Amino acid sequence: xxxxxxxxxxxxxxxxxxxxxxxxxxxxxxxxxxxxxxxxxxxxxxxxxxxxxxxxxxxxxxxxxxxxxxxxxxxxxxxxxxxxxxxxxxxxxxxxxxxxxxxxxxxxxxxxxxxxxxxxxxxxxxxxxxxxxxxxxxxxxxxxxxxxxxxxxxxxxxxxxxxxxxxxxxxxxxxxxxxxxxxxxxxxxxxxxxxxxxxxxxxxxxxxxxxxxxxxxxxxxxxxxxxxxxxxxxxxxxxxxxxxxxxxxxxxxxxxxxxxxxxxxxxxxxxxxxxxxxxxxxxxxxxxxxxxxxxxxxxxxxxxxxxxxxxxxxxxxxxxxxxxxxxxxxxxxxxxxxxxxxxxxxxxxxxxxxxxxxxxxxxxxxxxxxxxxxxxxxxxxxxxxxxxxxxxxxxxxxxxxxxxxxxxxxxxxxxxxxxxxxxxxxxxxxxxxxxxxxxxxxxxxxxxxxxxxxxxxxxxxxxxxxxxxxxxxxx
Numbered sequence: 001x002x003x004x005x006x007x008x009x010x011x012x013x014x015x016x017x018x019x020x021x022x023x024x025x026x027x028x029x030x031x032x033x034x035x036x037x038x039x040x041x042x043x044x045x046x047x048x049x050x051x052x053x054x055x056x057x058x059x060x061x062x063x064x065x066x067x068x069x070x071x072x073x074x075x076x077x078x079x080x081x082x083x084x085x086x087x088x089x090x091x092x093x094x095x096x097x098x099x100x101x102x103x104x105x106x107x108x109x110x111x112x113x114x115x116x117x118x119x120x121x122x123x124x125x126x127x128x129x130x131x132x133x134x135x136x137x138x139x140x141x142x143x144x145x146x147x148x149x150x151x152x153x154x155x156x157x158x159x160x161x162x163x164x165x166x167x168x169x170x171x172x173x174x175x176x177x178x179x180x181x182x183x184x185x186x187x188x189x190x191x192x193x194x195x196x197x198x199x200x201x202x203x204x205x206x207x208x209x210x211x212x213x214x215x216x217x218x219x220x221x222x223x224x225x226x227x228x229x230x231x232x233x234x235x236x237x238x239x240x241x242x243x244x245x246x247x248x249x250x251x252x253x254x255x256x257x258x259x260x261x262x263x264x265x266x267x268x269x270x271x272x273x274x275x276x277x278x279x280x281x282x283x284x285x286x287x288x289x290x291x292x293x294x295x296x297x298x299x300x301x302x303x304x305x306x307x308x309x310x311x312x313x314x315x316x317x318x319x320x321x322x323x324x325x326x327x328x329x330x331x332x333x334x335x336x337x338x339x340x341x342x343x344x345x346x347x348x349x350x351x352x353x354x355x356x357x358x359x360x361x362x363x364x365x366x367x368x369x370x371x372x373x374x375x376x377x378x379x380x381x382x383x384x385x386x387x388x389x390x391x392x393x394x395x396x397x398x399x400x401x402x403x404x405x406x407x408x409x410x411x412x413x414x415x416x417x418x419x420x421x422x423x424x425x426x427x428x429x430x431x432x433x434x435x436x437x438x439x440x441x442x443x444x445x446x447x448x449x450x451x452x453x454x455x456x457x458x459x460x461x462x463x464x465x466x467x468x469x470x471x472x473x474x475x
Contacts, residue, residue, distance in 0.1 A: 002030040002037075006466065009216040010069045010164040010223070011246075014111070017068035024057045024068030024113060031070040031115055034162045038469065041143060044156035045072060045163075046134045048116035049083060056113055065246075066222060067111025073167040074154050075117040076124045077197050077210065078103045088120040088131040088150075091323055091335040101197035103167065103210055103227055110226040118166055119153025121396065122337050123316050124208075127177055127408035128394040129153055132337050136391050139182060140467035141434055145388050148181035148408070150174040155182040155213045161466045165219050171208035172308050173383075173412030176424035179213050180383035180437025183426045183463060185454060186213045187220045190445050191419030192236035194227045203235050205315040206362070207308065207416040215465040217455045220423075221245040224447065236419075238445045245451055253452040258285055259295030259372075260380035264410040266301050273430035274382035274438075281427055281438045281457065282380060288456055296379065297372035299414060303361050305406065307417045309343075310350060310358040316340070317347040339396040366418040373420075373443045378453060383424040383437035385410035411439055421447045425454050426463035 004013065004022065016022040032050060039045050053070070061067050079085050079101035086092045104114060119129050119137040129152025130136040137152040139145040140160035147156045154166030155178035168175045170188040179186025194210045212223040225244045230237055241248070260282045262275040269275065286292040324331055336344060372379075386407050394404045415422040421444070424437040442450045 001026055002033045005030050005034060005161055005164060008164070009465070010066060010214065010219045011216070013069050013164055014066045024061060025054065027068055027070055028053055028057060028113060028115070031163060038160050038162050041471070042138050042140060042156045042160045042162070043135055044118055044137050044153045044160060045116045046075060046119045046153065047083060049080070050115060052082065053113050053115050061111045061113065062109055064110035066226065069112055069164060070115045071107060071112040071165060071167070072116055072118045072154060072157055072163045073104065073107070073114060074120050074151050074169060076120045076150065077169050077200065077208070078167055079197055080104045080114055080117070083117060086133060087319070088122045088124070088133055089336065089340070090133050091320065093133060102195050102231060103197055106227045107167070112226070115163070118157055120151065121149045122340050123319070124150035124169070124171060124174055125312065125316060125340060125343070126150060126394055126396055127173065127405040128389065128391070129178070130391060130394065130396065132397070138391070139388065139434070140471055141183065142432070143471055145390050145434060146181060146393070148178035148388070151213055152178045152181070155179060155184055158182070158213055158215060159184055159466050161469060165212055165214045165223060167210065168213045169208055169210040170416065171312055172416050173409045175211060175213060176383050176412050176422060176437070176439060177408055179424040181388045181435060182213070183435035183467070184213045184215060185217055185220055185423065185425060187211050187224065187423040187447065187450065188415065188421060189224060189228070189447055190238045190421045192230065192234065192238040193224075193447065195231045195234055200315065205311070207311055217451055217458050218246060218249055221249055221451050241448055245448055248448040249451060249455050251452065252456060253449060256290045256377040256449070256453065257375065258282070258290050258292045258378045258380055259376040260292065261294065261296035262382060264301070264385055265299050265414070268385065268410070270382040270385045271387045271430070273387060273436050274384060277427035277436045277438050278380060278382055284457065284460055285380070285453075288460060295376060297369045299365060299369055303365050304414045304417050307358055307362045307365070308413055310355060311362065313343050313347045314350065314355055317344055320344055337396040338399055339402055342399050362417050365414070369414070369418055377442065377449065379441040381411045381439045381441070383411060383439040384408055387430055387432070388434040415441055420444055421450055423450045423454055425457055
């Protein structure tokens with residue numbers, strides 16, 4: 001039965017359930033078998049609710065479009081009743097919540113079966129998933145290498161054949177980076193497309209937004225349908241789509257103007273395998289009938305770096321302070337990893353005026369980049385500027401490695417600052433057999449366009465849905 005997970009994506013599994021070819025409990029059995037076989041190697045799923053999941057199935061699932069499909073949620077910004085929301089941090093290890101957040105509620109409403117939580121770096125603030133709380137997630141293509149971050153646990157579970165799809169979120173590349181590292185598709189939606197759990201929304205934490213890492217484009221569209229749409233009072237709104245994102249895939253994209261680049265905003269060339277992947281993809285898009293030319297918007301990378309440092313750092317410091325206040329104590333030496341303790345201390349001296357100026361600069365950055373998208377419909381880049389790194393290259397116990405994470409976000413983080421939608425698409429492998437991804441970026445609200453283009457690429461140049469198993473550790 002576990003082999004069903006190899007031959008069907010989430011939409012396909014839901015169709016098997018709908019037509020009574022398989023029972024939801026049988027799919028759950030398959031995931032349990034895969035967890036037992038593969039999770040000890042990959043360390044992708046860090047906590048489970050299997051008994052509760054079987055009870056959910058026995059009680060009857062909603063008649064939604066993904067009914068019966070097992071699903072994992074990242075242990076960051078997705079509260080599930082009865083489970084700890086740890087954010088990958090020892091400070092929150094026993095932070096059990098008593099109710100579902102908005103995302104878990106919406107996932108349940110479409111019939112998904114929530115089976116557990118997936119690994120994440122502390123507070124999601126690393127481009128590799130190696131928290132001290134749970135230990136590193138391991139790449140299914142090569143267990144000596146990073147899954148990327150911060151949605152690396154979900155990516156490892158999906159690429160490793162444990163789960164058909166997994167929740168993810170993205171504050172600087174945290175959907176797209178692990179998708180690229182693990183050979184998956186990952187779409188970061190436009191700012192405002194998906195609401196935040198709790199009150200950590202666009203005013204409090206303006207860079208991050210949720211969706212998923214998936215093996216197919218249609219799964220990403222279906223999962224975006226599940227969670228898209230504002231809550232009353234949301235501070236950031238984006239125009240509603242004409243119909244469902246999944247239905248949009250029935251139509252190929254119109255002839256598009258696509259620009260591409262292989263160097264970062266400050267002129268550094270990407271890894272040779274990433275450059276080759278972009279050039280191959282650009283040629284394929286031209287063959288598919290699009291107008292493709294080399295072009296790029298310009299921006300000051302220092303503005304983006306500062307936005308991530310100040311805005312994400314301030315939101316994290318507030319979360320830590322709130323937790324310490326609830327516990328009634330000061331921060332202890334082993335509460336935080338050294339990298340996050342450094343950031344926590346540094347943000348104590350940032351005045352309100354600096355935070356305001358950073359917000360202003362971030363808004364102006366979006367206005368500076370937007371005119372380029374009046375001339376082009378889509379921008380094509382590498383997802384990563386470097387190859388998939390080995391585990392330990394971004395070691396959060398050594399502050400001197402903090403700069404390494406920045407090399408992973410050359411092409412991704414600017415679109416968290418601007419709020420534009422962006423997706424990583426699998427685009428082959430490097431010389432070591434590790435995946436390479438390319439990034440597609442669109443105008444605000446243009447997720448349907450990106451999904452259609454990605455689906456064209458998926459049909460024209462199919463990618464493997466998951467890594468071979470068993471996987472051996474290689475240097």
